[in-house]
Amino acid sequence: xxxxxxxxxxxxxxxxxxxxxxxxxxxxxxxxxxxxxxxxxxxxxxxxxxxxxxxxxxxxxxxxxxxxxxxxxxxxxxxxxxxxxxxxxxxxxxxxxxxxxxxxxxx
Amino acid sequence: xxxxxxxxxxxxxxxxxxxxxxxxxxxxxxxxxxxxxxxxxxxxxxxxxxxxxxxxxxxxxxxxxxxxxxxxxxxxxxxxxxxxxxxxxxxxxxxxxxxxxxxxxxxxxxxxxxxxxx
Numbered sequence: 239x240x241x242x243x244x245x246x247x248x249x250x251x252x253x254x255x256x257x258x259x260x261x262x263x264x265x266x267x268x269x270x271x272x273x274x275x276x277x278x279x280x281x282x283x284x285x286x287x288x289x290x291x292x293x294x295x296x297x298x299x300x301x302x303x304x305x306x307x308x309x310x311x312x313x314x315x316x317x318x319x320x321x322x323x324x325x326x327x328x329x330x331x332x333x334x335x336x337x338x339x340x341x342x343x344x345x
Numbered sequence: 346x347x348x349x350x351x352x353x354x355x356x357x358x359x360x361x362x363x364x365x366x367x368x369x370x371x372x373x374x375x376x377x378x379x380x381x382x383x384x385x386x387x388x389x390x391x392x393x394x395x396x397x398x399x400x401x402x403x404x405x406x407x408x409x410x411x412x413x414x415x416x417x418x419x420x421x422x423x424x425x426x427x428x429x430x431x432x433x434x435x436x437x438x439x440x441x442x443x444x445x446x447x448x449x450x451x452x453x454x455x456x457x458x459x460x461x462x463x
Contacts (some may be wrong), residue, residue, distance in 0.1 A: 239408075270390025272449055281441055281453035282392065293451070325392055333407040336392040 240264050240328050244337035250345045257313040259340045261304075261326035269305045270330035276339075277322045285324075286311065320345060347372040349454035357436075357461050363429040366453055367442030370431050374423045375400040381425045382447045383416060385438040386456070393438075397445060398425055432461045 241264035251257050261271065269289040274282035284293045284312040286302035289309060299314045313320055321344055353365035367381070374381060396406035398416045406414045407424040415428040429436060439458050443450040 266433075270448055281443075281456050282450070283453070284449060284451050288447045327392075327450075332405055333396075333409075334394050334448060336394070338391045 239333060240267060240331050240335055242316055242326055242328055242335050242337040242339050244324075245312050246340060247338065247341065249343040250343045251316050252345045253316055253318060255316045255343065257316050257320075259311040259324055259326075259342075261309040261311065261337050263307045263309075263328055263330075267328045270328055271302075271304070271309050272327045272329065273300075273302055273311045274325045274327065275320075275322045276325065282325060308337035316342075316344075346450045347444060349444065350454055351440060351442050351454045351457040352384070353457065353459070354458060355458060355460060357432055357459060358463050359433055359461055360431055363432050363440075363459055364426070365427045365442075365457065365459070367425050367427075368422045369425075369444070373420075374418065374425065375420050378446055380463055381416075381418065382443045382450060383427045383446050384441045384443060386441070387435075387438045395427065395429075396439075434461050437461045439453075 243262045273286035275285050275300045276282040285296050285300050290302045301312045303310050323339045323341045325339050348370045350368045357363045380397040380399050382397040385393050396420050398404045413430045418425040437455040437460050441456045442454045444452040
């Protein structure tokens with residue numbers, strides 16, 4: 239299985255801050271990577287697909303980049319409603335695997 | 346707008362079979378190209394992909410669970426189902442169903458907590 243390693247595991251930031259999360263794959267996955275947001279008690283929600291494409295209806299402050307083994311997820315200006323856990327997911331190889339998650343909190 | 350809803354027992358005894366159904370509304374489960382997935386999340390933990398099924402009945406299971414998992418589809422009811430046999434406390438989790446296309450899970454159910462306990 240392809241291992242997905244996210245960092246940091248948790249992050250505390252202030253409203254308006256630029257926030258960056260990284261995801262590293264254990265092997266080359268091209269751009270076959272998605273990012274999901276999960277709020278407490280809710281299902282994950284797709285934010286970014288194919289590493290850098292913004293899902294319809296998702297605010298433009300969210301963005302993604304990268305290819306191969308190293309990927310970045312960015313929130314350009316943190317808003318209170320962005321408090322959640324964020325997961326990366328690869329779909330280059332079966333089984334599709336998720337990172338362990340990054341819990342984002344407001345400072 | 347596609348919606349998915351999980352249903353099934355919230356409590357299952359050890360060694361028994363966990364059975365869940367996902368009902369799809371707002372779209373046909375027979376729509377070409379989509380696959381229908383089950384994902385679980387252990388309490389306070391990350392996401393684990395269980396497997397998927399196409400409307401044709403073609404399936405893929407995570408090798409870590411393959412010996413115990415069966416996913417089936419009922420196109421007449423616009424539903425797909427999960428069966429996980431010989432459960433233990435380690436199978437206690439929130440179970441989600443989701444729609445997938447080209448590796449992207451774009452619609453998810455709200456999730457249902459299944460506790461394995463005697």
